[in-house]
Amino acid sequence: MLNLILFGPPGSGKGTQSEKIIQKYKLVHISTGDLLREEVANQTELGMKAKKIMDSGELVSDRIVIGMIRKKLEEHRAGPGFIFDGFPRTVAQARELRKALTDYDEEISVMISLDVPREELVKRLLNRGKETGRTDDNLETINNRIDVYEKQTIPVAHYYDKMRKYVPVDGMGSIDAIFKRIVKVIDQLK
Ligand code: AP5
Numbered sequence: 001m002l003n004l005i006l007f008g009p010p011g012s013g014k015g016t017q018s019e020k021i022i023q024k025y026k027l028v029h030i031s032t033g034d035l036l037r038e039e040v041a042n043q044t045e046l047g048m049k050a051k052k053i054m055d056s057g058e059l060v061s062d063r064i065v066i067g068m069i070r071k072k073l074e075e076h077r078a079g080p081g082f083i084f085d086g087f088p089r090t091v092a093q094a095r096e097l098r099k100a101l102t103d104y105d106e107e108i109s110v111m112i113s114l115d116v117p118r119e120e121l122v123k124r125l126l127n128r129g130k131e132t133g134r135t136d137d138n139l140e141t142i143n144n145r146i147d148v149y150e151k152q153t154i155p156v157a158h159y160y161d162k163m164r165k166y167v168p169v170d171g172m173g174s175i176d177a178i179f180k181r182i183v184k185v186i187d188q189l190k
Contacts, residue, residue, distance in 0.1 A: 059148060
């Protein structure tokens, strides 16, 4: 199985590149942001609680997110592999993912991290907010999401770096140029 983590700050292009990776490698896409937004849209109890947190740019609790991930892993355990987008976001989540994959005799193959400077992230997200109306794409929440990423999520990169699984990729340029860089990393794993 090929199990990838697509890592990077808000607006770095994780969702955009995930779509292309899934098409090429036929992986199962697990985006915790998308799963949470689905809960919000369906107005579930979990969704109601998550919405406030997401609109402020803070992280939803590890317990909730890990529960969602375990369910997805169980549903697709016989598949070709996974692409994790927006997860893990804390070291506790990374440890739990490791445990969950070990239960299926699996492990993370690589963490690909998209490097994009802050000013470009803000530009992309403000633009997406205008186009899609996503409620966390306003300046105040965007800045908080990037701050939260720097404080709570960057340690996850160090966690995988220690295991020699962290590969940074330049996330600037055209979508296709970035995709080519990602494909090069994945194809070197084979
Ligand atoms: P989540 O949905 O994961 O948001 P995020 O990490 O902030 O990432 P984004 O979806 O905003 O950006 P992206 O990197 O996918 O970029 P995209 O491809 O869309 O999380 C939302 C919230 O949910 C969190 O704040 C938190 O509250 C909660 N949450 C989620 N997961 C959690 C977890 N594991 N634990 C706890 N809480 C969690 O691109 C952005 C824009 O740029 C698009 O408009 C795109 O068209 C454009 N673009 C893409 N590539 C390029 C390019 N090369 N050039 C120019 N524009 C580009």
